Amino acid sequence: xxxxxxxxxxxxxxxxxxxxxxxxxxxxxxxxxxxxxxxxxxxxxxxxxxxxxxxxxxxxxxxxxxxxxxxxxxxxxxxxxxxxxxxxxxxxxxxxxxxxxxxxxxxxxxxxxxxxxxxxxxxxxxxxxxxxxxxxxxxxxxxxxxxxxxxxxxxxxxxxxxxxxxxxxxxxxxxxxxxxxxxxxxxxxxxxxxxxxxxxxxxxxxxxxxxxxxxxxxxxxxxxxxxxxxxxxxxxxxxxxxxxxxxxxxxxxxxxxxxxxxxxxxxxxxxxxxxxxxxxxxxxxxxxxxxxxxxxxxxxxxxxxxxxxxxxxxxxxxxxxxxxxxxxxxxxxxxxxxxxxxxxxxxxxxxxxxxxxxxxxxxxxxxxxxxxxxxxxxxxxxxxxxxxxxxxxxxxxxxxxxxxxxxxxxxxxxxxxxxxxxxxxxxxxxxxxxxxxxxxxxxxxxxxxxxxxxxxxxxxxxxxxxxxxxxxxxxxxxxxxxxxxxxxxxxxxxxxxxxxxxxxxxxxxxxxxxxxxxxxxxxxxxxxxxxxxxxxxxxxxxxxxxxxxxxxxxxx
Numbered sequence: 369x370x371x372x373x374x375x376x377x378x379x380x381x382x383x384x385x386x387x388x389x390x391x392x393x394x395x396x397x398x399x400x401x402x403x404x405x406x407x408x409x410x411x412x413x414x415x416x417x418x419x420x421x422x423x424x425x426x427x428x429x430x431x432x433x434x435x436x437x438x439x440x441x442x443x444x445x446x447x448x449x450x451x452x453x454x455x456x457x458x459x460x461x462x463x464x465x466x467x468x469x470x471x472x473x474x475x476x477x478x479x480x481x482x483x484x485x486x487x488x489x490x491x492x493x494x495x496x497x498x499x500x501x502x503x504x505x506x507x508x509x510x511x512x513x514x515x516x517x518x519x520x521x522x523x524x525x526x527x528x529x530x531x532x533x534x535x536x537x538x539x540x541x542x543x544x545x546x547x548x549x550x551x552x553x554x555x556x557x558x559x560x561x562x563x564x565x566x567x568x569x570x571x572x573x574x575x576x577x578x579x580x581x582x583x584x585x586x587x588x589x590x591x592x593x594x595x596x597x598x599x600x601x602x603x604x605x606x607x608x609x610x611x612x613x614x615x616x617x618x619x620x621x622x623x624x625x626x627x628x629x630x631x632x633x634x635x636x637x638x639x640x641x642x643x644x645x646x647x648x649x650x651x652x653x654x655x656x657x658x659x660x661x662x663x664x665x666x667x668x669x670x671x672x673x674x675x676x677x678x679x680x681x682x683x684x685x686x687x688x689x690x691x692x693x694x695x696x697x698x699x700x701x702x703x704x705x706x707x708x709x710x711x712x713x714x715x716x717x718x719x720x721x722x723x724x725x726x727x728x729x730x731x732x733x734x735x736x737x738x739x740x741x742x743x744x745x746x747x748x749x750x751x752x753x754x755x756x757x758x759x760x761x762x763x764x765x766x767x768x769x770x771x772x773x774x775x776x777x778x779x780x781x782x783x784x785x786x787x788x789x790x791x792x793x794x795x796x797x798x799x800x801x802x803x804x805x806x807x808x809x810x811x812x813x814x815x816x817x818x819x820x821x822x823x824x825x826x827x828x829x830x831x832x833x834x835x836x837x838x839x840x841x842x843x844x845x846x847x848x849x850x851x852x853x854x855x856x857x858x859x860x861x862x863x864x865x866x867x868x869x870x871x872x873x874x875x876x877x878x879x880x881x882x883x884x885x886x887x888x889x890x891x892x893x894x895x896x897x898x899x900x901x902x903x904x905x906x907x908x909x910x911x912x913x914x915x916x917x918x919x920x921x922x923x924x
Contacts, residue, residue: 370551371544371548371549371550371551371793372548372550372551373550373551373552373553374550374551374552374553375552375553375554375555376404376521376523376552376553376554376555377555377556377778378402378403378404378521378554378555378556378557379396379401379402379403379556379557379558379768379771379772380392380393380396380401380402380403380404380556380557380558380559380560380764380767380768380771381403381404381406381540381541381554381556381558381559381560382396382403382404382405382406382520382559382560382562382764383406383528383541383559383560383561383562383563383590383591384406384407384416384561384562384563384564384591384744384746385405385406385407385409385412385415385416385512385515385522385524385562386415386416386417386418386419386562386564386744386756387416387417387418387508387511387744387753387756387757387760388416388562388564388743388744388745388756388757388759388760388763389405389407389412389416389560389562389743389744389760390405390412390416390511390512390514390515390760391467391471391511391743391756391757391758391760391761391764392560392562392741392743392760392761392763392764392767393405393515393518393520393764394470394474394514394515394518394520394761394764395760395761395762395763395764395765395768396560396764396765396767396768396771397518397519397520397764398518398765399764399765399768399769399772400768400772401767401768401771401772402521403520403521403764403768404520404521404522404523404554404556405515405520405521405522405523406523406524406526406528406541406543406552406554407522407523407524407525407526408525408526408527408528408546408586408590408856409524409525409584409586410524410525411512411524412508412511412512412515412522412524413508413509413512414508414509415508415584416508416564416584417564417565417584417587417745417753417756418504418507418508418753419508419584420693420694420695421504421505421506421507421508421692421693421694421695422502422504422507422508422692422693422753423501423502423503423504423624423688423689423690423692423693424489424491424499424500424501424502424504424623424624424689424753425468425478425499425500425502425504425753425754425757426464426491426498426499426500426751426752426753426754426755427464427465427468427478427486427488427498427499427500427754428440428461428464428465428498429465429468429486430465434496435496435498437458437461437462437464439496440461440498441454441457441458441461443494443496444457451604451607451882451883451901451902451903451921452749452921453729453730453748453749453903453921455730455731456729456730456731456733456749456759457749457751458731459731459733459759459762460751460754460755460758460759460762463758463759463761463762464754464758466761467757467758467761468757468758470761471757474510474514474517475510475513475514476502476504476507476510476511477502477503477504477506477507477510478500478502479502481503486500486502487500487501487502488500488501489501489623489627489628490627490650491623491626491627491650492622492623492626492650492651492652492653492656493650493651493652493653494650495647495650499623499627501624501627501685501689502692503688503692504692504693505691505692505693505695523552523554525545525546525547526543526544526545526546526552527543527544527546527590527856527859527860528541528542528543528552528554528590528594529542529543529544529590529594529788529791529792529859530542530543530594530597530598530784530788530791530792531559531594531595531597531598531740532553532555532780532781532784532785532788533598533599533737533784534779534780534781536737536738537737537738537739537740538556538558538559538598538737538738538739538740539555539556539739539778539779539780540553540554540555540556540559540778540780541554541556541559541594542554542784542785542788542789542792543792544789544792544793544852544855544856545852546852546853546855546856547852547853548852549793549796549852549855551789553780553785555778555780556771556778557739557770557771557774557778558739558740558741558767558768558770558771558774559739559740559741559767560733560741560742560743560760560763560764560767561591561594561595561727561735561740561741561742561743561746562591562742562743562744562746562756562760562763563587563589563590563591563592563744563746564584564587564591564723564744564745564746565587565609565721565722565723565724565725565726565745565746565750566587566588566589566592566721566722566864566867567584567585567587567588567719567721568585568588568810568814568860568864569720569721569722569813569814569817569864569867569868569871570719570720570721570814570817570818570822571719571814571815571818572618572718572719573613573615573616573618573716573717573718573719574616574617574618577810577814586860587745588860588861588863588864588867589863589864589866589867590860590863591726591727591742591746592726592727592746592863592866592867592870593863593866593867595726595727595735595737595740595742596866596870596906596907596908597908598737598740599736599737599907599908600727600728600735600736600737600740600907601727601728601735601736601905601906601907602725602726602727602728602748602870602905602906602907603725603726603728603748603903603904603905603906603919604724604725604726604748604749604874604903604904605722605725605726605870605871605873605874605875605904605906606725606871606874606875606877606878606887606904607722607724607725607882607883607886607887608720608721608722608725608871608885608886608887609654609720609721609722609723609724609725609750609886610654610657610717610718610719610720610721610823610885611653611656611657611717611718612632612656612657612660612671612673612715612716612717612718613715613716613717613718614673614697614700614701614713614714614715614716615670615714615715615716616700616704616714616716617697617700618718618719619694619696619697621689621690621693621694621697622653622656622673624685624686624689624690624693625673625675625686626649626650628675628678628682628683628685628686629677629678629682630649630673630674630675630678630686631649631673631674631677632649632656632659632660632671632672632673632674632715633671633672633674633712634663634668634669634670634671634672635668635669635670635671635672636668638668640659640663640668640671641656641659643659644658644659644662645659652884654883654884654885654886655884657717657884657885658884658885660715660716660717661717661823661885664716670714670715670716671714671715671716672712672713672714672715673708673712673713673715674712674713675708675709675712675713676709676710676711676712678709680709683708683709686708687708701713717823717885720817720818720822720823722745722867722871723745723750724745724747724748724749724750724751725748725750725871726742726745726746726747726748727742727746727747727748728747728748728903728905729741729742729743729747729748729749729759729763732762732766733747733759733762733763733766734766734770736907739770739774741763741764741766741767741770742763743756743759743760743762743763743764744756744759744760747759748903792855792859793855794845794847795847795848795849795854795855795858795859796849796850796852796855797848797849797850802848803846803847803848804843804844804846804847804848805847805848806847806849806854806857806858806860806861807857809840809843809844809847809861809865810861810864812836812840813837813840813861813864813865813868816833816836816837816840816868817833817868817871819833820832820833820836820872821833821868821871821872821875823885823888824888824890825875825887825888825889825890826889826890826891827876827891830872830875830876831876833868833872834869834872834873834876837865837868837869837872838869840865841862841865841866841869844858844861844862844865847861847862869914870906870914873906873914873916874904874906874916875887875889877904877916877918878900878904879891879892879896879899879900880892880894880895880896880899880900881893881894881895882895882900901920901921902918902919902920902921903918903919903920903921904916904917904918905917905918905919
């Protein structure tokens with residue numbers, strides 16, 4: 369029996385209800401477009417990487433001589449040593465204040481309620497106070513309320529699995545409802561993908577698959593895979609992201625500690641960051657991760673966040689920030705008997721994810737495919753919460769302009785719908801059926817990625833990973849589930865494996881080490897700007913295989 373169908377027509381379809389998706393929907397609606405936002409989670413009120421709150425945002429506000437787009441762009445090379453499209457960053461820098469002001473207008477609590485001023489700090493990766501610290505425990509509900517107030521059609525609990533295409537452009541998408549299984553066919557004149565980074569690819573240090581640091585565990589590469597399959601190119605897929613987190617509790621928060629002057633020390637009590645970067649504890653996040661990795665590897669672990677020298681006011685400031693972003697971290701400290709004014713806090717590296725490795729976008733946030741836009745951590749550029757909001761807004765605006773220029777009606781190919789439906793529902797079987805469990809396949813995936821495509825990579829290991837991942841991909845035909853929630857999980861598993869194959873392919877191609885722990889090749893341990901200051905670009909070949917090419921990095 370086929371599931372019931374729901375068909376919706378819209379101008380702009382936004383896939384993903386996190387910060388980037390919400391701002392994209394707002395911008396498109398403000399432009400006058402009919403907008404539909406689809407989210408896999410239960411509610412956009414608490415979806416996305418900022419679901420539990422946010423305590424800081426990078427802002428370029430023209431309040432100081434250094435507080436300008438020009439100064440920000442000039443400091444980019446020092447703070448972000450990886451590969452980044454500076455044309456896109458320039459758009460971010462120049463649109464940042466506009467979007468920041470817009471968010472304040474609909475209720476984002478960026479100012480101190482008592483003074484009416486901004487509290488600005490220097491976060492990781494910078495020595496200038498570009499970051500606004502704010503009480504953002506409810507930032508996501510505030511965003512969601514604005515989306516609904518503007519009249520955006522919000523469709524929740526629907527997992528999208530593929531884009532519909534025709535005439536060389538995107539025409540919409542299909543997916544299924546994770547509670548009742550209903551098939552959704554969404555016809556659109558333009559599409560914005562804002563599905564976030566990718567989690568669940570690597571083993572977690574806290575040994576809980578669904579406890580992650582900087583993103584929700586249901587961010588599993590849907591946007592990456594559906595864009596790639598439809599014909600869009602991906603870039604930077606070899607680069608991963610990690611950070612330093614409290615041991616046993618994989619949660620964000622290092623920016624708050626370090627901005628107040630906390631030290632990173634090893635087991636000997638030594639401040640070690642100046643050995644790795646002249647900015648010390650203000651070094652970029654990827655360098656802080658590399659430094660901790662080496663301290664542990666060379667026998668100087670465990671490492672600690674040391675706040676014992678800070679004033680009571682500074683410690684209270686850090687605690688307030690934690691309560692507005694990861695409130696349960698304070699409960700964890702209490703349970704372990706950790707008093708940050710008295711005790712160094714044990715720290716470790718969190719699980720690896722990918723953020724800013726994905727869909728190639730230009731300065732309009734448009735992909736290499738007509739009518740397909742993207743923003744946030746699913747793209748080839750990672751500018752954290754601030755970038756997700758700013759470039760999400762840009763993507764929504766440009767998608768609305770593209771939709772308004774579209775003449776004629778959106779015509780979809782029913783064969784595409786049927787193929788995507790059959791693929792998505794294939795694992796669903798009768799309750800007494802037996803087959804491969806998605807959890808077992810994912811455990812194998814995480815072991816393979818952690819062993820061969822983790823912090824230390826080399827050609828032989830990457831080739832082993834590709835062989836094993838291909839076997840896992842072939843095994844997905846044996847996945848069986850008996851309910852729609854697990855059907856969602858099975859489809860997530862397939863997306864994770866496809867994403868992992870793309871990552872390992874790009875990592876094998878890049879024969880150098882770059883950007884701290886983001887890409888370390890033990891067989892090519894040095895950065896090689898002469899040969900590899902280039903983007904590795906992945907696209908789908910005519911035979912369905914991965915086509916690998918490269919493009920030079922231009923600009924600053």
